[in-house]
Amino acid sequence: MTGGASLALPPDEPHGATGRGQAGRRRATARAQEIRTGLAWLHAADPVLARVIDDRPDFDPDVWMQRLPAMDLFGALVFQVIGQQISETLRGLGLSWRKAATVLDLARRFSDGRLSETELRELPDHEVIRRLTEVKGIGAWTVQGALLIALRRPDLIRANDLALRHAIQARYGLDHLPEPAEVADLAERWRPYRSLASSLLLAAARSS
16 A cells, blocks of 8 residues: 555445454354363363263353343343343333332442443452342342353352252252252362353253
8 A cells, every 4th residue: 555545444344343343253252262161171070061061062052142132231130130021111011019129220220320330340250249139129140140141251150040950960860959059069160160061051951
């Protein structure tokens, strides 16, 4: 290029769109590498999970999230509170006053700065859970689900998840349904990829 000329982009791909596309591809590549690394770690750490992984070479822990709309942390929290009932008029959907009050309180806190996704992203899981469960009607279960959806946190375990408890009973050949404390103890061997291990077991249970 000479005379101060600049490289022209195709008219149907503005510079901003190009940058976003490249950033999206980088995130996808990083996520794929994270999954590969996590599966290799779990394969070495747990012989039961190793067999599950070997049986599912194309396993994708994010496939269920691809059916959801893109959500920030606030949106994921609302989704966890009210499920798939998305509407401008919460009561029009038959949403309980309790849940409506929770959503409105949450919205106010994000709006006035008492809660900030930018700040919460930088905090460890336990501190995010502590901060968000200060909102009446928000429990640890809700926060963990939102962290999985919006932030893809890698090391969460929902030990009281009934479906996960059944999946563990089946895969580990237990003669009883494990209590949440047993699930938490078992999951220690999966650190720092407890989210991935949980997704793997749940996917295996759904396909069996």
